[in-house]
Amino acid sequence: MNSFLTVVGAGLAGSEAAWQAAGMGVPVVLYEMRPQRPTPVHKTSYCSELVCSNSLGSLNDTSAPFLLKEELRNLNSLVIRSADAHAIPAGAALAVDRDLFSAEITRALEDHPNITIRREEVEDIPAEGPVVVATGPLTSPALAEKIAGLMGDEYLYFYDALSPIIDANSIDYEKTFFASRYGKGSADYLNCGMSREQYDAFLDALAKADKVPLKEFEKPVYFEGCMPIEELAMRGPKTLAFGPMKPVGLNHPETGQRYYAVVQLRRENKEGTAWNIVGFQTKMTYPCQREVFRMIPGLEQAEFFRYGAIHRNTYVNAPELLGPDFCVKDRPGLYFAGQIVGVEGYVESCAMGAVAGRSAASRILGRPFSLPPKETAIGSLLQHVLTKGKGSFQPMNINFGLFTGMETGIRDKQARNQAIIQRALAAQAQWLEPVD
Numbered sequence: 135m136n137s138f139l140t141v142v143g144a145g146l147a148g149s150e151a152a153w154q155a156a157g158m159g160v161p162v163v164l165y166e167m168r169p170q171r172p173t174p175v176h177k178t179s180y181c182s183e184l185v186c187s188n189s190l191g192s193l194n195d196t197s198a199p200f201l202l203k204e205e206l207r208n209l210n211s212l213v214i215r216s217a218d219a220h221a222i223p224a225g226a227a228l229a230v231d232r233d234l235f236s237a238e239i240t241r242a243l244e245d246h247p248n249i250t251i252r253r254e255e256v257e258d259i260p261a262e263g264p265v266v267v268a269t270g271p272l273t274s275p276a277l278a279e280k281i282a283g284l285m286g287d288e289y290l291y292f293y294d295a296l297s298p299i300i301d302a303n304s305i306d307y308e309k310t311f312f313a314s315r316y317g318k319g320s321a322d323y324l325n326c327g328m329s330r331e332q333y334d335a336f337l338d339a340l341a342k343a344d345k346v347p348l349k350e351f352e353k354p355v356y357f358e359g360c361m362p363i364e365e366l367a368m369r370g371p372k373t374l375a376f377g378p379m380k381p382v383g384l385n386h387p388e389t390g391q392r393y394y395a396v397v398q399l400r401r402e403n404k405e406g407t408a409w410n411i412v413g414f415q416t417k418m419t420y421p422c423q424r425e426v427f428r429m430i431p432g433l434e435q436a437e438f439f440r441y442g443a444i445h446r447n448t449y450v451n452a453p454e455l456l457g458p459d460f461c462v463k464d465r466p467g468l469y470f471a472g473q474i475v476g477v478e479g480y481v482e483s484c485a486m487g488a489v490a491g492r493s494a495a496s497r498i499l500g501r502p503f504s505l506p507p508k509e510t511a512i513g514s515l516l517q518h519v520l521t522k523g524k525g526s527f528q529p530m531n532i533n534f535g536l537f538t539g540m541e542t543g544i545r546d547k548q549a550r551n552q553a554i555i556q557r558a559l560a561a562q563a564q565w566l567e568p569v570d
């Protein structure tokens with residue numbers, strides 16, 4: 135085992151991993167392939183470049199993204215520190231001047247006495263660990279091939295087709311019914327029946343909604359069989375009613391009512407606090423998703439834990455591959471962090487980098503390390519990454535639907551969220567005590 139940490143990729147996750155490990159006194163070699171080898175989206179040679187929006191999510195102090203940032207602040211996160219230093223006015227969001235933000239991170243990493251930055255592409259997973267692979271959704275093809283070779287092709291995914299996830303508390307159960315098709319098995323699905331008129335109005339709204347255009351490198355995604363719901367709708371007025379909104383075998387179990395179309399919701403977790411709209415991956419903009427999906431009977435007041443999306447990505451099947459210490463099961467000392475480990479978003483990626491960096495540094499120092507508790511935002515993301523059910527693993531952003539198995543019993547949403555946040559920060563403080 136090396137006495138230094140190798141980090142591959144100086145994006146949001148890799149920069150944070152290097153910073154955290156270096157802060158614990160461990161020498162770090164940080165590899166970044168830009169500017170020698172560009173990606174299809176990065177435009178600069180800065181570390182932690184923001185590839186699209188300049189927002190690091192909500193500042194609303196009853197939101198899950200707020201909690202995640204707060205926990206990272208408590209870990210002395212370089213990414214969040216730089217974001218705070220270069221924040222620009224953006225209402226309730228933490229938006230940053232992207233160049234000043236990334237320039238500061240780059241400078242801090244370059245100036246750190248424990249960090250050496252090497253500007254070169256890593257084409258294979260370094261044999262000697264500890265290593266944190268944080269090469270992101272656009273991992274270079276050579277390295278992606280090696281990762282697939284190490285793990286098996288079936289453990290590396292190249293796109294996301296995400297259906298929206300709804301807060302169970304916001305569903306109208308008077309207008310929906312539990313049933314499985316033809317009554318087979320237990321009644322696990324929550325069904326939203328539509329009349330012909332409701333279906334037609336829904337199709338019309340789908341057609342008129344604003345969509346996010348596909349980037350050139352994302353186009354092959356459609357050939358892999360994940361059509362956005364609005365594209366399917368354009369194939370003909372009955373396509374959805376014969377496809378993801380098929381009503382056959384789904385009459386109302388009590389009234390026997392038949393529907394022209396049925397939207398099915400599937401539990402996203404055991405507790406049933408979050409529901410996934412089955413087969414509703416989409417390229418509609420977030421405001422349009424909110425408007426159009428609220429036309430579904432029973433979802434008029436729906437609150438979205440996650441919006442639908444389809445985009446190019448690279449991520450490993452973490453629940454299958456990673457052990458409880460966050461390392462690859464049969465490769466102790468090999469970590470994945472950032473979007474490649476199955477989270478979604480800048481701050482989520484940074485959080486996974488912080489955990490991998492700290493864990494790897496502890497390994498080098500011969501110190502015990504425990505993962506952040508599941509009551510915390512970082513811990514709840516780790517729960518998703520490490521334990522999400524077989525075959526259904528998809529990248530996730532931070533949301534209160536992930537805080538499962540610890541209900542507060544509070545009905546008021548604001549008060550409930552505040553209680554979750556207080557509990558998380560207390561649990562983090564307790565976790566940090568022995569660690570620091």
Ligand SMILES: Cc1cc2nc3c(=O)[nH]c(=O)nc-3n(C[C@H](O)[C@H](O)[C@H](O)COP(=O)(O)OP(=O)(O)OC[C@H]3O[C@@H](n4cnc5c(N)ncnc54)[C@H](O)[C@@H]3O)c2cc1C
Nearest residue numbers: 143145146147167186187256269270274472473479480483
């Ligand atoms: C097009 C696009 C738009 C997105 N927009 C948003 C958004 O608006 N908001 C949001 O929150 N999230 C967004 N995301 C999702 C995600 O948050 C970001 O991709 C985030 O940057 C992921 O962080 P990361 O550290 O995992 O990867 P990255 O930030 O991409 O960092 C990976 C780094 O590894 C380097 N690298 C890759 N391969 C190698 C190699 N072989 N050797 C050495 N270096 C290598 C890359 O150059 C890069 O610097 C977007 C993703 C994509 C693809």
